[in-house]
Amino acid sequence: MAGAIDYEAEYDNRARVPEHPAIFEAWARDAAAFRESHPPLEIAYGAGARQRIDLFRPTEDRARAAVMFVHGGYWQALDRSFFSHLAAGLLAHGVQVAVPSYTLCPEVRIEDIVEEMRRAAREMARFDRPLVVAGHSAGGHLAACLLATHWKAIDKALPAALVPAAYAISGLFELEPLLQTKVNARLGMDLAEARRASPILWEPEPGLVLDAVVGSEESGEYHRQSRAIVETWGGKGVATRFEMLAGANHFTAIAPLADPASPMVARLAALAKGE
Template sequence: MRDWDDAYANSAHVPGSDKLPALWAERAASYRAGLKDFRADIAYGPGERQRFDLILPDGDSKGLVVFVHGGYWMRFDKSAWTDLAEGARHHGWTVALPSYTLTPVARISDITAEITAAIAKAAALVAGPIRLAGHSAGGHLVTRMLCDDSRLEPAVYNRIAATLSISGLHDLRPLLKTKMNETLRMTMEEAALESAALHLPRSHAPVVTAWVGGAERPEFIRQAELMANVWTGFDVPTRLTIEPGFNHFTVIDGLKDPSSPITARLVGLE
């Protein structure tokens, strides 16, 4: 029998990963301290964690990038990832980083609704095209915005130019076999409903990129390949990038670099 807990255990396979959360928080705080235009804790709902930060470019804004953090829907918040905005900000994009209510307080379906509300609120504040990005559980959440049951209003949805799912989870059914489901509390019905790869895409779906590190757990590579494969069959323009040498945690580092391939994909330069 396959060990599904090990299949999704990123930290267990990356030496020194226990020190990473403190490092992420330190880097993000240092970056925030140097920003010229940073707007914190904009409410998109009544909940304590229903807030996002906005990082504005130096000049006129080209549009909105929304980055949704990961953590298996169970941990972290927007404050650990501010520095990931630099690549897009450098190229003239306004970047929104939302927090969301975590499980087990919220169900995953509730979190999907929260991210819908966060994108709608950010879109009301920032004009122009919208580009979505998310890492791990965040990759799940941004691809859910493009599904046939998406609750985004047409005026917002039609502004989405592209979506970048980084190490995203697109079929949640295997997670039912993991110990983490004691916290996620998913049923088979909810896992299927929340799996973008099991949905039809909403009409006129924008470009979807599934990006994953070549040194990640095989299950994350399979999840990326699955999303790109399935939605290609519905005539969605999909792209799959397996970036050699990067693991689940280092694969997002390029978002801080304006010249990196992943930043170029995010902001539409390639």
């Protein structure tokens, strides 16, 4: 059909960035070196092997909120060990950074991963401070899910604004298009599950903050998804903001997190400090 969207091409980020193996290798190398020089506190939020959080703490804590960074990988790849170095930028601003892993599909469903990240957020709530949740790709989806979670409905002892802000980098907020791609082979979603797990269809509380950021070199679908949630949630009282990162592809879009002088880190630090 003329004008039909090739969802397979739109969501195949590795094919769009053929140099991705070298990027992944650099992530692993830089993250390992960072952990060597900045050993994190490991926190368990469940009994599963991957239900762990690395908490990186600054020399001087200068923020009222911590930032939790949730990794991507289409809910089926990677873990926190690839992303430790991304804490560097915020640590320089006196902001704590938590980096969790989660159980991967097909061992669990996407909705189970959402619940795991809620458990991780509840574990971080023990530190008696709110969370700004940043996330990349599938992690951007999970960040939006945490922002739109009604925490009092889960546990009356939790603050209603446990997650007052989210910063989604190259996020996925509407999962139905993935049903037509090979990504779904391991996710195993049907239409009903894809819709239930799509935060763009949820009802966030007004007064929250969502930034949706996408690289200029990403596919049209990634641009559409970020613009769509900004428009949809903006109409529901969320303070939304769209930003395009010049020259960035799906995998290089997160690189500014490691740079204390980057605008991305400045924005996240401001959110964490309530500025």
